[in-house]
Every structure is written in structure tokens, then in C-alpha cells.
Amino acid sequence: MTATVSGGVEGLRARMSGPVFSPGDADYDSARSVWNGEIDRRPAIIARCLSPGDVGAAITFGREKGLEISVRGGGHNFGGAAVGADGLMIDLSAMNQVVVEPETRRARCGGGATLADLDAATQEHGLAVTGGTISNTGVGGLTLGGGFGWLTSRHGLSCDNLASADVVTADGRCVRASDIENADLFWALRGGGGNFGVVTTFEFRLHPVGPEVHLGFFFWPLASARDALRAVRGAVEALPRGVGSLVGA
Numbered sequence: 001m002t003a004t005v006s007g008g009v010e011g012l013r014a015r016m017s018g019p020v021f022s023p024g025d026a027d028y029d030s031a032r033s034v035w036n037g038e039i040d041r042r043p044a045i046i047a048r049c050l051s052p053g054d055v056g057a058a059i060t061f062g063r064e065k066g067l068e069i070s071v072r073g074g075g076h077n078f079g080g081a082a083v084g085a086d087g088l089m090i091d092l093s094a095m096n097q098v099v100v101e102p103e104t105r106r107a108r109c110g111g112g113a114t115l116a117d118l119d120a121a122t123q124e125h126g127l128a129v130t131g132g133t134i135s136n137t138g139v140g141g142l143t144l145g146g147g148f149g150w151l152t153s154r155h156g157l158s159c160d161n162l163a164s165a166d167v168v169t170a171d172g173r174c175v176r177a178s179d180i181e182n183a184d185l186f187w188a189l190r191g192g193g194g195n196f197g198v199v200t201t202f203e204f205r206l207h208p209v210g211p212e213v214h215l216g217f218f219f220w221p222l223a224s225a226r227d228a229l230r231a232v233r234g235a236v237e238a239l240p241r242g243v244g245s246l247v248g249a
């Protein structure tokens with residue numbers, strides 16, 4: 001069963017430029033689906049935002065109606081944190097634009113962009129920032145949780161490369177967070193996991209990377225895991241700074 005919000009959907013539609021979905025709408029099921037196909041929660045309302053103003057309107061609406069709010073960035077969180085049952089889902093998937101300034105080596109990236117969106121735009125200029133290891137992960141959840149990936153050894157975590165963030169706060173205000181503006185909020189965003197507001201734009205410092213990079217995979221049977229991990233530990237210590245490594249099972 002899915003809860004409905006009395007007089008809700010039309011009220012929110014009137015305040016937003018992006019579409020609003022509720023149970024029964026044609027696009028409702030595709031809008032609530034995320035990377036982990038096991039997640040089957042049914043929000044009462046899904047607000048697909050197109051601008052910070054839409055995000056502010058949705059947050060204000062959610063507060064007025066007493067709805068539990070969830071935020072969808074890339075929708076890649078394994079536990080399905082982007083989708084709450086019977087609440088309001090703020091869907092940022094349409095806010096995935098990336099603008100690169102090669103002169104200043106900066107990229108401004110929408111809160112719903114995936115790493116694929118970010119990498120494609122930055123690599124046009126031979127630039128990159130630490131992302132994860134998989135292209136369909138969202139920039140939002142990854143950066144707000146720290147963010148490690150192929151470039152971490154060379155350039156630090158994704159959040160270390162965050163220059164500023166445009167944030168809509170719980171009271172619906174749009175603010176900028178950086179070292180010099182709302183510095184406490186900026187500190188909390190870098191690893192705090194996404195509970196300090198909705199980030200509508202991430203601004204990253206970029207680094208020259210590629211276009212050619214080298215990647216090697218080594219495979220061991222699980223039964224040899226102990227020896228393999230010891231061998232990796234020795235090898236990693238001897239790697240030049242800037243060569244990354246990941247161990248997976």
C-alpha cells in the first residue's frame with residue numbers, strides 16, 4: 001500500500017517547473033527505481049527537480065505536509081537510501097549538467113550527475129577529478145560520503161577536491177558553502193553523507209589526467225586470498241606515489 005497526500009500532488013505541481021509523480025502515474029514506477037533492483041519502496045510523491053528553486057519548493061512542501069524526505073542523486077546506494085516509503089522523494093536525476101572551465105581547471109556539476117557525466121565532460125579537456133570505480137555511481141552520494149576511486153592515491157578523495165557546493169537547506173534557502181562561505185556547512189558536506197541539505201551543484205578542482213591511462217587486473221583463487229593479500233601489501237608499499245591500487249573479492 002502507498003500513502004497519498006491530501007491535496008498534495010497538484011499543490012506541489014503548481015510550485016515546480018519539473019514533473020511530479022504519484023502512484024498511478026505512467027512514469028511513477030520508473031522514477032522510483034534505483035540501481036539495486038531489490039529496492040521496491042513506494043514514495044507518496046516524487047518531485048523531479050530541474051532547478052534549485054524546485055528543490056526549495058519540494059523541501060518546503062515536504063515540511064508543510066510532514067513527509068519524510070529522501071534525496072536521489074545517482075540512485076546507486078546499495079541500501080536504496082534515495083527512496084523512502086510513503087514519503088517525498090526529491091529526484092535530482094535531471095540536474096546532471098556538467099560545465100567545465102579548462103582555464104581555471106574547475107567543473108561545476110549538477111547534484112544528480114553520475115560519474116559518467118562528469119568524466120565525459122572533463123576528459124574532453126584532458127582533465128579529471130577523483131571519482132569512484134564504476135561510471136553509474138552518482139557524484140552526489142559518492143562525494144558527500146568522501147569518495148575514493150582510481151585517482152585517490154594521486155589526488156585524494158573526491159571530497160578533498162570539492163571547491164564549493166550550492167546547497168538548499170532544510171528551510172528551503174539556497175546557500176553556497178566553501179572555505180570562505182558557510183564554512184561549517186562545507187566541512188560537514190565533505191564526508192558527512194548527505195544529511196546537511198540538498199546539493200544542487202558541486203564545484204570541483206580538476207587535474208590533468210589521460211587521455212591514456214594504464215590499468216592492470218590480477219586474479220587469484222579465493223583459497224589463496226591470504227597469500228595474495230600479503231603479496232599485494234608488499235607490492236603496494238613499493239608503488240610510486242600516484243599509482244593506485246584496489247583489492248576486491
Ligand SMILES: Cc1cc2nc3c(=O)[nH]c(=O)nc-3n(C[C@H](O)[C@H](O)[C@H](O)COP(=O)(O)OP(=O)(O)OC[C@H]3O[C@@H](n4cnc5c(N)ncnc54)[C@H](O)[C@@H]3O)c2cc1C
Pocket residue numbers: 034070071072073074075076077078080081082092111112131132133134136137138139140141142143144145146147148149193194195197198199200
Ligand atoms: C557497485 C557499487 C560500486 C561502488 N563503488 C564505489 C567507489 O568506487 N568509490 C566510492 O567512494 N563509493 C563507491 N560506492 C558507494 C557509493 O559511492 C555510494 O553508494 C553513494 O551513496 C552513491 O551515490 P548516489 O548519488 O549514486 O546514491 P543515491 O542512492 O542517489 O544517494 C545516496 C545518499 O546520498 C544522498 N545524496 C545523493 N546525492 C545528493 C545530493 N546531491 N545532495 C544531498 N544528498 C545527496 C542521498 O540522499 C542518499 O542518502 C559504490 C556502490 C556500489 C553499489
